[in-house]
Amino acid sequence: MESLPTISIIIGVYNGAEMIGECLESLLDQNYPSYLYDVIVVENGSTDNTIDIVRRYPVRLYQNPTRGLASARNYGLLQSDAEIIASTDADCIAHPDWLRELVRPYADPEVGGVGGYIAAYARDERTMVELFLEEYAPLINFISGEHEFLPHLLGANASYRRHLLLQIGGYNERLITAEDVDVSWRIQLETGARLVYAEKAIIYHHHRTTEHGLKRLYQHYGFGEILLDTLYRECDGYPRDLNFQCRRIMGQIAALPRYMLSMLVRRWRLVRGRISPYEAEVPRLWLLIEWSNIRGKLRALKATRLMRTAEPILASDRDRLIQLLYGTTHG
Numbered sequence: 001m002e003s004l005p006t007i008s009i010i011i012g013v014y015n016g017a018e019m020i021g022e023c024l025e026s027l028l029d030q031n032y033p034s035y036l037y038d039v040i041v042v043e044n045g046s047t048d049n050t051i052d053i054v055r056r057y058p059v060r061l062y063q064n065p066t067r068g069l070a071s072a073r074n075y076g077l078l079q080s081d082a083e084i085i086a087s088t089d090a091d092c093i094a095h096p097d098w099l100r101e102l103v104r105p106y107a108d109p110e111v112g113g114v115g116g117y118i119a120a121y122a123r124d125e126r127t128m129v130e131l132f133l134e135e136y137a138p139l140i141n142f143i144s145g146e147h148e149f150l151p152h153l154l155g156a157n158a159s160y161r162r163h164l165l166l167q168i169g170g171y172n173e174r175l176i177t178a179e180d181v182d183v184s185w186r187i188q189l190e191t192g193a194r195l196v197y198a199e200k201a202i203i204y205h206h207h208r209t210t211e212h213g214l215k216r217l218y219q220h221y222g223f224g225e226i227l228l229d230t231l232y233r234e235c236d237g238y239p240r241d242l243n244f245q246c247r248r249i250m251g252q253i254a255a256l257p258r259y260m261l262s263m264l265v266r267r268w269r270l271v272r273g274r275i276s277p278y279e280a281e282v283p284r285l286w287l288l289i290e291w292s293n294i295r296g297k298l299r300a301l302k303a304t305r306l307m308r309t310a311e312p313i314l315a316s317d318r319d320r321l322i323q324l325l326y327g328t329t330h331g
Helices: 020-027 050-054 069-078 098-107 128-136 162-167 179-191 211-232 242-271 277-303 318-326
Strands: 007-013 037-043 060-063 084-087 092-094 111-120 158-161 194-205
Touching: 007 020, 007 069, 007 098, 020 037, 020 050, 020 092, 037 050, 037 069, 050 060, 069 084, 069 162, 069 179, 084 098, 084 162, 098 111, 098 158, 098 194, 111 128, 111 179, 128 211, 128 277, 158 162, 158 179, 162 179, 179 194, 179 211, 211 242, 211 277, 211 318, 242 277, 277 318
Parallel strands: 007 037, 007 084, 037 060, 111 194
Antiparallel strands: 084 158, 092 194, 111 158
């Protein structure tokens, strides 16, 4: 007889009323014995009717006043006694076989974490931003290769053995970005456990729909990359330093005029009826994400004093962190 582990699925949510219901329905409809898993929703002070919607479903709901996904996931972790802690986000839909495929690699006792495939949620009508993200910037679990450190899992589709999360002290609540990468790296560095990618464990993600959301996303990515480089720069084999990032940023800046030229060429081709409106917008969206990513990196370089210390970021309160990320106290 197949031996299956117990699982707690943790979702941190803030103002997720629009999508949380569909997410919970997919999680409660898994091809996995219902007595072996539960769903824990940690609400972070929403101002919409997220709580009312969550209460319609047979899940465990907790309210955590401390904002941030790291804090929410830690709060849920402490409420669970399951063998495996899985996470996804309120804007995600789980494939019916998600849990069953996610736990298969845990048959190997050396495996400490498993992540799966994050696919774009294919709505009938998608914005140009959604189409762009689906085509050019998919969410990729388990990134490794040149200039990359250890493999990592994205929080939208990740799982870990609970005792290992407890052993490393859970997620770093002082991080407001890149907390999922950080916990993946610490699991490997501090416990020696392996991470595994399960291709058939599928989560469908609602991508950003607006240019404003796209800009904020890539500022987060840039800021988080520099923050991680600062935190881990002294680890053996860490591949990125200040010189590397300066060269990369200069390369990104050098690419901006090419995107501008491509915008003009494609506008002309659009007028001539040779390409679609979406194809004409692609260079402009590349310009948008590159510039946003550069801005995020520059803000982080300033905050970390050119990657000397992460303490100015880690010691900041939420408003100060938002100001560091976006240059504003509104977020």
